[in-house]
Amino acid sequence: MKQIFVCRESALMPRWREAFPDARCVDESFALEMASAEVQAWVVIQGDTWPVLVRQLAQQGAQQGAIVSVLSYAPDSREATQALEAGARGYAHALSPPELLSQMALVTAHQGIWVGPELMAQVVGGAYRALGGEERLREEMLDRLTQRERAVAVAVAEGNSNKAVARLLGITERTVKAHLGAVFRKLEVRDRMQLVLKLSHQEQSVT
Amino acid sequence: MKQIFVCRESALMPRWREAFPDARCVDESFALEMASAEVQAWVVIQGDTWPVLVRQLAQQGAQQGAIVSVLSYAPDSREATQALEAGARGYAHALSPPELLSQMALVTAHQGIWVGPELMAQVVGGAYRALGGEERLREEMLDRLTQRERAVAVAVAEGNSNKAVARLLGITERTVKAHLGAVFRKLEVRDRMQLVLKLSHQEQSVT
DNA sequence: CCCGGTATTGGACCGAAGGACAGGTAACAG
DNA sequence: CTGTTACCTGTCCTTCGGTCCAATACCGGG
Numbered sequence: 001m002k003q004i005f006v007c008r009e010s011a012l013m014p015r016w017r018e019a020f021p022d023a024r025c026v027d028e029s030f031a032l033e034m035a036s037a038e039v040q041a042w043v044v045i046q047g048d049t050w051p052v053l054v055r056q057l058a059q060q061g062a063q064q065g066a067i068v069s070v071l072s073y074a075p076d077s078r079e080a081t082q083a084l085e086a087g088a089r090g091y092a093h094a095l096s097p098p099e100l101l102s103q104m105a106l107v108t109a110h111q112g113i114w115v116g117p118e119l120m121a122q123v124v125g126g127a128y129r130a131l132g133g134e135e136r137l138r139e140e141m142l143d144r145l146t147q148r149e150r151a152v153a154v155a156v157a158e159g160n161s162n163k164a165v166a167r168l169l170g171i172t173e174r175t176v177k178a179h180l181g182a183v184f185r186k187l188e189v190r191d192r193m194q195l196v197l198k199l200s201h202q203e204q205s206v207t
Numbered sequence: 208m209k210q211i212f213v214c215r216e217s218a219l220m221p222r223w224r225e226a227f228p229d230a231r232c233v234d235e236s237f238a239l240e241m242a243s244a245e246v247q248a249w250v251v252i253q254g255d256t257w258p259v260l261v262r263q264l265a266q267q268g269a270q271q272g273a274i275v276s277v278l279s280y281a282p283d284s285r286e287a288t289q290a291l292e293a294g295a296r297g298y299a300h301a302l303s304p305p306e307l308l309s310q311m312a313l314v315t316a317h318q319g320i321w322v323g324p325e326l327m328a329q330v331v332g333g334a335y336r337a338l339g340g341e342e343r344l345r346e347e348m349l350d351r352l353t354q355r356e357r358a359v360a361v362a363v364a365e366g367n368s369n370k371a372v373a374r375l376l377g378i379t380e381r382t383v384k385a386h387l388g389a390v391f392r393k394l395e396v397r398d399r400m401q402l403v404l405k406l407s408h409q410e411q412s413v414t
Numbered sequence: 415c416c417c418g419g420t421a422t423t424g425g426a427c428c429g430a431a432g433g434a435c436a437g438g439t440a441a442c443a444g
Numbered sequence: 445c446t447g448t449t450a451c452c453t454g455t456c457c458t459t460c461g462g463t464c465c466a467a468t469a470c471c472g473g474g
Contacts, residue, residue, distance in 0.1 A: 084331040103317045112314030112321050120320060124291040127333035146420060159400045162461070175422055177462065182420095184462085191430095191462075193366045193403065200407050353450060369431070382452050384432065389450095391432085398432080398460095 001109060006031045006053065007044040016042070019098035020105070028053055035066040040105055044094060045072045045079070051086040058087030067108050071096075077122035080115055084123070090114040141199065144186055152179040156192050157199040208316060211241070213260065214251040223249070226305035227312070235260055242273040247312055251301060252279045252286070258293040265294025274315050278303075284329035287322055291330070297321040348406065351393055359386040363399050364406040 003023040005012055012025045023042075026034070031041060035057045043054055050070070058068045069090030070083040083091045089108040092100065092115075104114040115123060142150050148169075155165040162180070166173040180192070189195050210230035212219060219232045230249075233241070242248065242264045250261055257277070265275045276297030277290040290298045296315040299307065299322075311321045322330060349357050355376075362372040369387070373380040387399070396402050 081331060081334045084327070085335045103319075107314045107317050107319030110310045110314050110319075111324070112310075112317075112319035113327060114319050117318070120291075123331070123334045124288060125334075127288045127291075127330045148421065159404050161398075161400075171421090172423060173460095174424065178422075181462070192400065193368075196400065196403050197366050197407070200404075355451065378451090379453060380430095381454065385452075388432070 001105075002034075002039045003042070003105070004031060004034070004039060005042045005044065006057075007046070011044060011046075013094065015095070015098050016101065019101035031066075032056055037064040037066070039066040040109065041066040041068045043068060043070050043088070045070060051082055054083060054086040054088050058089075069104055069108055069114070075116075075119060077119050080119045081123050084113070084115070091119070092116055141187060145183060149179045149183050149186070152176055153183045153187075153195065153199070156180060156183075157196050159196075208312075209241075209246045210249070210312070211246060212249045212251065213264075214253070218251060218253075220301065222302070222305050223308065226308040244273070246273040247316065248273045248275045250275060250277050250295070252277060258289055261290060261293040261295050265296075276311055276315055276321070282323070282326060284326050284333070287326045288330050288333065291320070291322070298326070299323055348394060352390060356386045356390050356393070359383055360390045360394075360402065360406065363387060363390075364403050366403075 003020040005016060005023055005025045006028060007025065008027075009025050016023060031053075035041065041057050043050055043057070054068050054070060056065075058065045065087075068088045069092070070079075070088045071092060071094040072079055072083075073094045075091070075093050080091045089112070090104045092104060096104075107114045142153065145153060151169060152165055155168055156162075160168065162173050162176045165176045169176070183195065184190065187195065187198060189198055210227040212223060212230055212232045213235060214232060215234075216232050223230060248264050250257055250264070261275050261277060263272075265272045272294075275295045276299070277286075277295045278299060278301040279286055280301045282298070282300050287298045296319070297311045299311060303311075314321045349360065352360060358376055359372055362375055363369075367375065369380050369383045372383045376383070390402065391397065394402065394405060396405055
């Protein structure tokens with residue numbers, strides 16, 4: 001398995017050499033020429049055209065292209081998904097220690113995906129929500145409430161004021177407050193803000 | 208690295224034994240007892256409570272739990288994301304060949320994710336839409352604001368009170384209100400509720 | 415029949431939120 | 445120099461949100 005880094009010679013980090021002593025450093029066009037299933041390519045992010053390169057490297061022609069991993073100096077979940085979506089099998093910080101790079105190489109060479117636990121959580125979380133998984137969590141929350149409380153909670157979570165909810169349900173604003181109080185206790189939130197955040201997606205930051 | 212299959216003895220497939228001759232077959236409660244970082248657990252999907260089991264196995268107490276892989280007789284992308292979201296590191300067809308299972312074990316043991324190319328494409332696709340699509344809209348909103356307004360807006364959208372935002376940014380609560388007022392005008396929302404809904408996802412119901 | 419949960423409402427109280435009005439500085443374009 | 449814009453602060457004032465302490469009524473299980 002040949003290792004090649006796609007970047008300028010000057011941008012090559014010593015730790016990469018450390019991880020793969022036999023690695024070569026090539027430019028984009030040359031990388032495309034030698035892309036094959038026997039090659040592991042490491043693309044260092046610069047500019048915004050890297051997804052194109054990754055895509056080309058990963059699916060050379062009809063069959064299996066190179067095994068592509070993306071290295072970023074400022075990793076984030078959006079970039080990670082973008083990389084995976086383009087066909088990369090690995091995504092990590094460009095300054096990751098050599099041992100980690102070796103591990104990535106091992107994993108990706110065996111049809112695995114390597115992304116790093118915290119980023120993976122976000123990537124998967126995104127997919128989970130996108131595929132309707134969040135509905136289940138939402139239901140799980142809501143079924144701990146009574147009918148009325150549920151109705152109030154949903155209405156509030158849609159951005160309605162207490163008064164508006166009262167009109168909607170044909171009850172007093174006072175009663176809305178009572179139900180809402182119960183909802184707060186049961187779902188363990190402080191106020192309607194936290195409720196909205198809890199019911200929409202799970203990423204509230206406790207102050 | 209110990210291999211354990213979580214299923215009834217009768218449900219154990221010969222090919223699993225082939226892949227891991229030393230594997231044990233245990234029930235759920237026993238699996239939970241012996242879950243640790245040195246254990247690789249294979250959960251065979253049956254019923255609809257498996258995500259709970261996976262979650263418990265994967266994050267045993269505070270630290271690292273077992274390495275969990277999920278085997279399904281009817282794999283699909285929703286189930287795959289659900290598995291990953293629950294903390295599983297692998298997801299494959301229950302009738303996968305022994306070599307593939309070994310490969311999965313290798314990959315997952317090294318912090319990798321193994322899902323299978325075609326399913327991975329769908330999972331990532333979902334994440335891409337979820338993270339990419341919404342982010343763009345969100346950015347579009349925010350770049351109509353000044354630096355300070357943006358900072359206030361996101362802080363509020365995370366559920367912070369005016370006072371908390373003031374502390375966070377090192378300014379007066381009054382100033383927070385001023386910026387927030389500007390944000391409301393520019394984004395055409397009535398209050399912080401609508402702001403949260405507008406910035407988190409696009410589904411506010413105008414009353 | 416009593417107890418507990420649900421649904422409803424009342425009043426009072428206090429803090430948070432948001433608007434109105436009025437200032438201040440600093441930077442920058444015309 | 446003047447007008448504009450971002451940024452920061454202040455004082456009122458009103459409304460909204462949330463909690464505490466009540467009360468009444470229904471309904472089902474022990």
